[in-house]
Amino acid sequence: MSTLGFIEYEQANAEVRAVYDDIKATRKIDKVTNFWKALAHDPVRLKRTWEDTKGIMAAGALDPLVKELLYVAVSVSNQCDYCIAAHTASARKKGMTEAMFNEMLAIVGLANSNNRLVAGLQVEIDEQFKAIG
Amino acid sequence: MSTLGFIEYEQANAEVRAVYDDIKATRKIDKVTNFWKALAHDPVRLKRTWEDTKGIMAAGALDPLVKELLYVAVSVSNQCDYCIAAHTASARKKGMTEAMFNEMLAIVGLANSNNRLVAGLQVEIDEQFKAIG
Amino acid sequence: MSTLGFIEYEQANAEVRAVYDDIKATRKIDKVTNFWKALAHDPVRLKRTWEDTKGIMAAGALDPLVKELLYVAVSVSNQCDYCIAAHTASARKKGMTEAMFNEMLAIVGLANSNNRLVAGLQVEIDEQFKAIG
Amino acid sequence: MSTLGFIEYEQANAEVRAVYDDIKATRKIDKVTNFWKALAHDPVRLKRTWEDTKGIMAAGALDPLVKELLYVAVSVSNQCDYCIAAHTASARKKGMTEAMFNEMLAIVGLANSNNRLVAGLQVEIDEQFKAIG
Amino acid sequence: MSTLGFIEYEQANAEVRAVYDDIKATRKIDKVTNFWKALAHDPVRLKRTWEDTKGIMAAGALDPLVKELLYVAVSVSNQCDYCIAAHTASARKKGMTEAMFNEMLAIVGLANSNNRLVAGLQVEIDEQFKAIG
Amino acid sequence: MSTLGFIEYEQANAEVRAVYDDIKATRKIDKVTNFWKALAHDPVRLKRTWEDTKGIMAAGALDPLVKELLYVAVSVSNQCDYCIAAHTASARKKGMTEAMFNEMLAIVGLANSNNRLVAGLQVEIDEQFKAIG
Numbered sequence: 001m002s003t004l005g006f007i008e009y010e011q012a013n014a015e016v017r018a019v020y021d022d023i024k025a026t027r028k029i030d031k032v033t034n035f036w037k038a039l040a041h042d043p044v045r046l047k048r049t050w051e052d053t054k055g056i057m058a059a060g061a062l063d064p065l066v067k068e069l070l071y072v073a074v075s076v077s078n079q080c081d082y083c084i085a086a087h088t089a090s091a092r093k094k095g096m097t098e099a100m101f102n103e104m105l106a107i108v109g110l111a112n113s114n115n116r117l118v119a120g121l122q123v124e125i126d127e128q129f130k131a132i133g
Numbered sequence: 134m135s136t137l138g139f140i141e142y143e144q145a146n147a148e149v150r151a152v153y154d155d156i157k158a159t160r161k162i163d164k165v166t167n168f169w170k171a172l173a174h175d176p177v178r179l180k181r182t183w184e185d186t187k188g189i190m191a192a193g194a195l196d197p198l199v200k201e202l203l204y205v206a207v208s209v210s211n212q213c214d215y216c217i218a219a220h221t222a223s224a225r226k227k228g229m230t231e232a233m234f235n236e237m238l239a240i241v242g243l244a245n246s247n248n249r250l251v252a253g254l255q256v257e258i259d260e261q262f263k264a265i266g
Numbered sequence: 267m268s269t270l271g272f273i274e275y276e277q278a279n280a281e282v283r284a285v286y287d288d289i290k291a292t293r294k295i296d297k298v299t300n301f302w303k304a305l306a307h308d309p310v311r312l313k314r315t316w317e318d319t320k321g322i323m324a325a326g327a328l329d330p331l332v333k334e335l336l337y338v339a340v341s342v343s344n345q346c347d348y349c350i351a352a353h354t355a356s357a358r359k360k361g362m363t364e365a366m367f368n369e370m371l372a373i374v375g376l377a378n379s380n381n382r383l384v385a386g387l388q389v390e391i392d393e394q395f396k397a398i399g
Numbered sequence: 400m401s402t403l404g405f406i407e408y409e410q411a412n413a414e415v416r417a418v419y420d421d422i423k424a425t426r427k428i429d430k431v432t433n434f435w436k437a438l439a440h441d442p443v444r445l446k447r448t449w450e451d452t453k454g455i456m457a458a459g460a461l462d463p464l465v466k467e468l469l470y471v472a473v474s475v476s477n478q479c480d481y482c483i484a485a486h487t488a489s490a491r492k493k494g495m496t497e498a499m500f501n502e503m504l505a506i507v508g509l510a511n512s513n514n515r516l517v518a519g520l521q522v523e524i525d526e527q528f529k530a531i532g
Numbered sequence: 533m534s535t536l537g538f539i540e541y542e543q544a545n546a547e548v549r550a551v552y553d554d555i556k557a558t559r560k561i562d563k564v565t566n567f568w569k570a571l572a573h574d575p576v577r578l579k580r581t582w583e584d585t586k587g588i589m590a591a592g593a594l595d596p597l598v599k600e601l602l603y604v605a606v607s608v609s610n611q612c613d614y615c616i617a618a619h620t621a622s623a624r625k626k627g628m629t630e631a632m633f634n635e636m637l638a639i640v641g642l643a644n645s646n647n648r649l650v651a652g653l654q655v656e657i658d659e660q661f662k663a664i665g
Numbered sequence: 666m667s668t669l670g671f672i673e674y675e676q677a678n679a680e681v682r683a684v685y686d687d688i689k690a691t692r693k694i695d696k697v698t699n700f701w702k703a704l705a706h707d708p709v710r711l712k713r714t715w716e717d718t719k720g721i722m723a724a725g726a727l728d729p730l731v732k733e734l735l736y737v738a739v740s741v742s743n744q745c746d747y748c749i750a751a752h753t754a755s756a757r758k759k760g761m762t763e764a765m766f767n768e769m770l771a772i773v774g775l776a777n778s779n780n781r782l783v784a785g786l787q788v789e790i791d792e793q794f795k796a797i798g
Contacts, residue, residue, distance in 0.1 A: 003255045003354055004364065035247070038254040042368040048451060049247070049375075055443075056239045061232035066199050067240055070206045074244035076785040077207045079612065080345065082251045083244065084787060085262040088535055098536065099194035102574040105785040106189045107200055109581075111207035111216065112781050113774035114168075117182070118215045120741040120770040121171040122136045122749060129218040136753055137763065175767040177587075182774075185580060209386040212479065213744065217388060221402055231403065235441040238386040242448075245382050246375035253342040253371040255350060269521045269620055270630065301513075304520040308634040310720075315516070315641075318713060322505045327498035332465050333506055339469050340476045340510035346611065348517045349510065351528040365460035372455045373466055377473035377482065380434075380448070384481045387437040388402045395484040475652040478745065483654060487668055497669065501707040504652040508645035508714075515644050519608040519637040521616060535787045567779070570786040581782070588771045593764035598731050599772055605735045606742045606776035614783045615776065617794040631726035638721045639732055643739035643748065646700075646714070650747045653703040654668045661750040 006037035015043045019050050026054060033086060065094040069104050076108045139170035148176045152183050159187060166219060198227040202237050209241045272303035281309045285316050292320060299352060331360040335370050342374045405436035414442045418449050425453060432485060464493040468503050475507045538569035547575045551582050558586060565618060597626040601636050608640045671702035680708045684715050691719060698751060730759040734769050741773045 009020055009032075019040075023032045039046045057067050068091040075083035088101070142153055142165075152173075156165045172179045190200050201224040208216035221234070275286055275298075285306075289298045305312045323333050334357040341349035354367070408419055408431075418439075422431045438445045456466050467490040474482035487500070541552055541564075551572075555564045571578045589599050600623040607615035620633070674685055674697075684705075688697045704711045722732050733756040740748035753766070 002257060003253065003350070004367070033259050034256045035251060035254075038256045039250060041364060042372065044454075045250075045368065045372050049250070052243055052447060053247070056236070056243050060236050061230060062202075062236045066202070067236070069195070069199070070203060070237055070240045071244045072785075073203045073206055074210045074241055075248055076781055077210050078245065078248045078345070079610070079781070079784040080248040080251055081784070081787065082256050082258055083248050084535070084784065085258045089262050097194060098573060101536070101785075102577065103189070103193050103195045103200070104203055105782060106574065106577050107203045108207055108781045108785060109778035110185055110189050111204045112211065113778040114182070114186070115208055115211045115213040115216050116741055116744070116773045116777050117172060117178075117770060118168060118213055119744040119746070119749065120136065120737075120766075120773060121168075122746065123167045123171045123215050124135060125215055125218045126166050129222050136749070137766070174763060175771070178767065178771050181584060181587075188576075188580075205386075209382055211744070212381070212385040212477070214385070214388065217385065217402070231440060234386075234403070235444065238383060239441070239444050241382045241386060242379035246379040248345070249342055249374045249378050250371060252345040252347070252350065253338075253367075253374060255347065268523060269519065269616070270633070299525050300522045301517060301520075304522045305516060307630060308638070311516075311634065311638050314717060315513070318509055319513070321709075322502070322509050326502050327496060328468075328502045332468070333502070335461075335465070336469060336472045336503055336506045337510045339472055340507055341514055343473045343476050344511065344514045344611070346514040346517055348522050348524055349514050351524045355528050363460060369455070369459050369461045369466070370469055373469045374473055376451055376455050377470045378477065380452070381474055381477045381479040381482050383438060383444075383448070384434060384479055386402065387434075389433045389437045389481050390401060391481055391484045392432050395488050471652075475648055478647070478651040478743070480651070480654065483651065483668070497706060500652075500669070501710065504649060505707070505710050507648045507652060511648050512641035512645040514611070515608055515640045516637060518611040518613070518616060519604075519633075519640060521613065534789060535785065565791050566788045567783060567786075570788045571782060577782075581779070584775055585779070588768070588775050592768050593762060594734070594768045598734070599768070601727075601731070602735060602738045602769055602772045603776045605738055606773055607780055609739045609742050610777065610780045612780040612783055614788050614790055615780050617790045621794050629726060635721070635725050635727045635732070636735055639735045640739055642717055642721050643736050644743065646718070647740055647743045647745040647748050649704060649710075649714070650700060650745055652668065653700075655699045655703045655747050656667060657747055657750045658698050661754050 002034070002038050004038060004041045006034060007040035008037065012040060013043065016040045016046060019043075019047050022054075023050060035082070035086065065091065065096060068094050069096065069100065072101075073104055073108050076105065077112060135167070135171050137171060137174045139167060140173035141170065145173060146176065149173045149179060152176075152180050155187075156183060168215070168219065198224065198229060201227050202229065202233065205234075206237055206241050209238065210245060268300070268304050270304060270307045272300060273306035274303065278306060279309065282306045282312060285309075285313050288320075289316060301348070301352065331357065331362060334360050335362065335366065338367075339370055339374050342371065343378060401433070401437050403437060403440045405433060406439035407436065411439060412442065415439045415445060418442075418446050421453075422449060434481070434485065464490065464495060467493050468495065468499065471500075472503055472507050475504065476511060534566070534570050536570060536573045538566060539572035540569065544572060545575070548572045548578060551575075551579050554586075555582060567614065567618065597623065597628060600626050601628065601632065604633075605636055605640050608637065609644060667699070667703050669703060669706045671699060672705035673702065677705060678708070681705045681711060684708075684712050687719075688715060700747070700751065730756065730761060733759050734761065734765065737766075738769055738773050741770065742777060 007016060012020060020032045023036060039049060068087060072087045072091055075087055140149060145153060153165050156169060172182060201220060205220045205224055208220055273282060278286060286298045289302060305315060334353060338353045338357055341353055406415060411419060419431050422435060438448060456463060467486060471486045471490055474486055539548060544552060552564050555568060571581060600619060604619045604623055607619055672681060677685060685697050688701060704714060733752060737752045737756055740752055
């Protein structure tokens with residue numbers, strides 16, 4: 001049961017439809033996914049979030065598959081079920097193999113463990129890492 | 134002030150020295166970093182953690198730079214200062230440019246924001262994402 | 267399937283019933299919600315948690331609606347589905363409009379993103395912020 | 400030691416200076432704070448983040464002080480020291496009293512505790528909360 | 533719907549079966565639980581994770597019940613539903629009473645609250661705690 | 666620099682002094698630690714938090730050392746530096762050895778890793794765990 005419900009294309013105003021159309025064209029899909037339909041109750045936020053997602057996830061110094069893997073890794077670390085389901089699907093479309101998924105997941109587990117070992121041991125930052133900035 | 138203090142090479146027993154030697158050889162560095170010296174109070178854990186880190190971060194279906202970026206992304210999301218400093222340095226050694234860092238960081242910000250929008254809106258998983266497993 | 271199951275009014279001892287009665291009177295509801303029925307396995311904790319919740323969420327320097335919004339914001343940030351559902355309902359009863367919900371949610375997203383940008387960039391605290399305490 | 404260092408006004412390109420100028424004008428301050436100077440290594444992200452922050456934190460259905468309290472609450476919950484220092488200062492400028500701060504903080508503590516009690520008890524969502532969306 | 537699906541004993545290769553057999557023998561159970569069947573898509577990770585779990589959770593300076601309580605406490609704090617369900621069951625098998633569960637849960641709530649009060653108040657570490665390491 | 670500064674015994678009102686006196690008597694210490702002095706700006710919250718801490722951490726079905734280890738484990742998982750420093754010291758006073766600390770820390774690392782493996786793999790709860798409540 002989503003908090004505000006979904007705004008379907010038919011109910012949407014022109015501003016929301018324009019975003020939906022761009023999502024469908026960019027992603028080559030027929031229907032926008034639930035996230036966008038839930039977010040559409042706030043058209044300004046919908047537009048900004050879509051523009052950011054589109055811009056940040058596009059090819060740049062990092063390629064789109066690597067970006068998708070980074071997005072999934074953060075979502076796994078944060079334990080967001082919806083985000084894991086949706087972005088694992090996106091990553092597969094962009095070429096993520098099961099071996100890649102497994103390696104990404106192993107890193108998320110490792111970093112989450114090591115982050116806490118560091119905290120428990122209260123490890124001070126090495127001098128050579130302080131000089132970088 | 135680390136919780137247990139550091140175990141320097143000179144004080145270390147043979148088991149710990151063997152790990153230190155492997156870290157130095159693998160990473161081509163003269164001295165092990167503080168994390169390992171703090172963890173050495175538990176030689177079994179030190180050995181397992183190093184073996185896991187070495188195995189998981191090695192080239193596989195994903196290349197070492199991508200793996201390092203994933204590690205940094207999770208550490209940034211978890212706000213672990215030591216881990217960010219240490220693994221940003223590792224990523225740079227493996228070829229991370231400032232542009233790559235910036236793109237990785239933008240994804241961490243975006244995913245952390247979107248993960249919470251999903252939670253607040255209590256978005257249900259789309260049917261097409263449920264059929265995957 | 268809750269971990270310990272629920273304690274219904276009929277099964278409850280006098281200590282638990284007194285808390286249930288106060289919850290119902292304070293909130294003007296007929297039945298206590300599942301959280302309290304699950305917590306009632308520990309009557310001391312039930313009483314303390316209810317007293318704290320009642321005291322902290324009551325009108326003070328901040329009005330009850332603002333307090334409820336703060337509670338929802340933290341629960342969204344922590345991705346606690348039950349808490350989001352229950353306290354969004356409470357906030358609505360206290361006058362939260364959809365526009366207020368959307369603005370609150372946008373802040374939760376923004377702060378979660380900016381918190382990580384700060385971590386990734388390892389931003390030092392400005393001098394003027396250090397002098398406050 | 401920030402990861403990339405700061406970009407001071409003198410070194411900044413026109414795009415970055417335009418953002419800095421808008422921050423200073425909007426907030427009526429002489430110098431931009433460290434967060435923006437660290438973020439300026441990515442001018443596109445700087446501009447978007449500033450625009451979002453400015454837009455989201457402006458008066459709307461919620462007033463700017465309530466918004467600032469929500470921002471601080473999330474940052475406290477996420478334990479982001481920089482964000483707590485910077486936004487506590489902003490909240491004070493907008494009228495936050497010590498009593499308001501204390502009440503906000505009590506809610507952050509309460510919600511963080513209750514969120515975990517709910518998780519440990521695996522409390523199912525009440526029927527009446529499911530019907531809302 | 534798990535991300536990769538489960539690997540049942542019948543489908544498993546010799547490497548995975550060896551781990552399954554050890555899990556069943558160690559825990560005196562007939563079938564391995566879903567976690568291991570999902571993880572078996574990565575046989576190396578399955579083996580390492582099982583060896584770590586077996587080694588870390590075995591009797592040592594702390595007894596197995598205390599260890600199980602620590603595991604549950606962290607899982608509750610992280611709000612991992614599967615982990616709470618599975619390890620609460622394990623803890624019960626090792627002798628956890630309802631009173632023990634309630635006391636553990638109260639500590640998780642308290643620490644989560646106090647951790648945030650500390651963050652909000654930006655409490656500096658007392659001199660006597662700095663001298664320990 | 667703490668957010669509100671500290672309230673020393675000399676400046677404290679009778680209500681705060683009564684709490685300080687009880688902390689000192691209960692813990693057999695000469696001076697209250699910084700956490701309480703920072704929290705004293707809100708005397709009602711100070712009193713409740715101290716009473717809860719005292720009650721929850723006292724001997725019950727679990728002994729005080731186990732309780733302290735649970736508190737440290739959650740604080741390590743949440744990466745609260747102050748709480749780790751203060752409660753590691755308390756745990757040592759109650760008999761925590763370095764071996765116990767190391768075993769507790771290994772569990773925190775393991776659970777943090779496994780919690781994320783579960784999330785990434787979207788593991789469904791086993792039927793036998795659903796029947797418990």
